[in-house]
Amino acid sequence: MSDPVSATEARAKFQEIINRVEYGKERILIERHGKPVVAVIGLEDLKRLEAIEDAIDSANLRQAIAENEGFTTLEAVITQHSHE
Missing domain, CATH: 1.20.890 (cAMP-dependent Protein Kinase, Chain A)
Incomplete structure (x- = not known):
């Protein structure tokens, strides 16, 4: 699992996150107020x-x-x- 990303950063870099998950096979945690709330995973x-x-x-x-x-x-x- 890669380092967590803030929700604000995830919004700004959404296409990059999709590419990292799809092509880099990463699993990305997205945090809100410093706490993990969702994960972006590949299909x-x-x-x-x-x-x-x-x-x-x-x-x-x-x-x-x-x-x-x-x-x-x-x-x-x-x-x-x-x-x-």
């Missing part, structure tokens, strides 16, 4: 982050299903209610 980093989140969500769902004996599917609920 590949975002895709990896989303893939990790999807994997975690899938693992959590599998664990919830395994731990809940009363678990049912939406299809089963619809079928049950359509026969009532």
